[in-house]
Amino acid sequence: MERHQYDVIVIGAGGSGLRAAIAAHEAGARVAVVCKSLLGKAHTVMAEGGCAAAMGNLYPDDNWQVHFRDTMRGGKMLNNWRMAQIHAQEAPDRVMELEDWGALFDRTSDGLISQRDFGGHRYARLAHIGDRTGLEIIRTLQQRLVALGIDVYMECTVTDLLKRDGAIAGAFGYWRESGRFIVFDAPSVVLATGGFGKAWKVTSNSWEYTGDGHALALRAGATLINMEFVQFHPTGMVWPPSVKGLLVTESVRGDGGILKNSDGERFMFNHIPEFFRSETADSIEEADRWYEDKKNNRRPPELLPRDEVARAINAEIKAGRGSPHGGVFLDIASRRTPEFIKKRLPSMYHQFKELADVDITAEPMEIGPTCHYAMGGIEVDPETEVSVVPGLYAVGECSGGMHGSNRLGGNSLSDLIVFGKRAGDSAAAYAAGLPSRPEASDIDIEAAKASALAPFEVEGRENPYTIQQDLQQSMNDLVGIIREGSELEQALVEVERLKERAKTMVVEGHRQYNPGWHLAIDLRNMLLVGECVAKAALAREESRGGHTRNDHPGPNPEWGSKNLVLRLNAARDGVDMTEQAITAMPDDLQKFFE
Ligand code: FAD
Numbered sequence: 001m002e003r004h005q006y007d008v009i010v011i012g013a014g015g016s017g018l019r020a021a022i023a024a025h026e027a028g029a030r031v032a033v034v035c036k037s038l039l040g041k042a043h044t045v046m047a048e049g050g051c052a053a054a055m056g057n058l059y060p061d062d063n064w065q066v067h068f069r070d071t072m073r074g075g076k077m078l079n080n081w082r083m084a085q086i087h088a089q090e091a092p093d094r095v096m097e098l099e100d101w102g103a104l105f106d107r108t109s110d111g112l113i114s115q116r117d118f119g120g121h122r123y124a125r126l127a128h129i130g131d132r133t134g135l136e137i138i139r140t141l142q143q144r145l146v147a148l149g150i151d152v153y154m155e156c157t158v159t160d161l162l163k164r165d166g167a168i169a170g171a172f173g174y175w176r177e178s179g180r181f182i183v184f185d186a187p188s189v190v191l192a193t194g195g196f197g198k199a200w201k202v203t204s205n206s207w208e209y210t211g212d213g214h215a216l217a218l219r220a221g222a223t224l225i226n227m228e229f230v231q232f233h234p235t236g237m238v239w240p241p242s243v244k245g246l247l248v249t250e251s252v253r254g255d256g257g258i259l260k261n262s263d264g265e266r267f268m269f270n271h272i273p274e275f276f277r278s279e280t281a282d283s284i285e286e287a288d289r290w291y292e293d294k295k296n297n298r299r300p301p302e303l304l305p306r307d308e309v310a311r312a313i314n315a316e317i318k319a320g321r322g323s324p325h326g327g328v329f330l331d332i333a334s335r336r337t338p339e340f341i342k343k344r345l346p347s348m349y350h351q352f353k354e355l356a357d358v359d360i361t362a363e364p365m366e367i368g369p370t371c372h373y374a375m376g377g378i379e380v381d382p383e384t385e386v387s388v389v390p391g392l393y394a395v396g397e398c399s400g401g402m403h404g405s406n407r408l409g410g411n412s413l414s415d416l417i418v419f420g421k422r423a424g425d426s427a428a429a430y431a432a433g434l435p436s437r438p439e440a441s442d443i444d445i446e447a448a449k450a451s452a453l454a455p456f457e458v459e460g461r462e463n464p465y466t467i468q469q470d471l472q473q474s475m476n477d478l479v480g481i482i483r484e485g486s487e488l489e490q491a492l493v494e495v496e497r498l499k500e501r502a503k504t505m506v507v508e509g510h511r512q513y514n515p516g517w518h519l520a521i522d523l524r525n526m527l528l529v530g531e532c533v534a535k536a537a538l539a540r541e542e543s544r545g546g547h548t549r550n551d552h553p554g555p556n557p558e559w560g561s562k563n564l565v566l567r568l569n570a571a572r573d574g575v576d577m578t579e580q581a582i583t584a585m586p587d588d589l590q591k592f593f594e
Contacts, residue, residue: 075404179511236370405545
């Protein structure tokens, strides 16, 4: 079997994985990056709007304290406050570093990095490159990775983590093309595998996002937190059906776009929650003035945090005021010139023209909520990003805590580069400090191999594609944007049923590029993650951020002081859950909320 030795293995080649690999390499470690698809094709590359960092280029009043406060308020105070603090403090340096490495950000007229408005951010704060920010960030990081000579194993899926005496010893995977197995011996593994949105039917996520990192971590003994909090982005395409769920960037609203119902009403003014009322414009006139004069006017309600906007859209559709294809209207055509729209939102212009035959410079878009981002993830130490398993680190969307119950737009790209660097530094330091390297046992490697091959051995009749579709439908219908206790109970029953059916999944053919086999392996992860989300969502009897319970409307202060922690129960390949009190915020941070 192919076998390689490294100090640090990074699983995932999105922004967080690449940044971690660069940091670990610069700290002197022998590093490899392993990714399921081609290098350069991660979710990060799809990020459109920008990367949040309080650089104060447009508004000198902006600073890390304001960014920290916005992030905590956006997450409804459930964020790991230390992560939110580190993130706000370090994001500007990490953005400047990208610029030093060659990233070509858009500019202000003074030649500084330009910053754009996004929901929940008090000041224009998102460093961007048109609406193709992720592409430029990935290009920059990838170029540096290649220049540094870091090894990359692409189209290679990791299916198991290997341990020795409770600590990480490496990772086991297979080449997607040949189906041949591969073992990486390494004392440090950084999980940077992104989210799990592919478990829902209507989603902005692509095929790779099956919660692999979450499931790998659970199976290795790590814990997950905040899994009930899934972000439904307010604006996904709703038509044509082939692209339903595809993201429509928040920049459309940041750059002046407004939401209207079928009566032509700008309805967001009817949905301003008490928590944000004092900071939000209550008339069209004030909202419109804000684009020109942010100091003396309050923000338009279209730029409330995503959870609020998604719920409002959902309510309008349910009340029968939706658009012909079951969404609402997002209108920038009547607000900005065609030249402005094409310059600021080139990808959106082409996306709608080519996929829906809609010219967004002349007519409104039809949009609706789409499953977008996982706030929940692997529990890590805020300083080092290590999980509870020695040698196992997690960073980016697969880690939990930073965004609390709701992520603000633009705070993911900054999260990737801030904690990517920290994870890489810590993973390298841990590997260098070990007196001896843990070695994976042959028994564990054989077990990983047997587990990967199991779908070929089983006698059965179930098709992995049918099981995936049934899971996606159940998650959409029962664990969606608005939840209900009885439906969540039903979701857990459905997941158990699907797990049983998955035991009799048939995979035909051989191991060479076999998509059915790939899906059968990924499905185990999606089912486990689906259980985590439904279980935590059922337990949290309140509505907060990305978790809305019809039967428990509004936040409950008691729930505002605890996280739900999930760990594997190997005996039944399911999860157990416990409550964890949130550490109190120190006074010097608490004062920002008084
Ligand atoms: P990803 O970039 O998702 O990369 C994950 C990597 O893990 C991939 O390389 C994948 O192949 C690999 N992988 C997964 N499983 C395995 C496995 N088993 N074995 C090997 N490799 C594996 N955020 C913002 O801040 N601003 C924005 O403007 C913005 N726009 C967005 C637009 C879209 C359409 C989407 C989908 C997201 C957007 N986001 C945005 C969110 C943000 O892009 C993601 O949260 C972020 O890029 C995730 O980065 P990551 O490094 O955690 O993982």
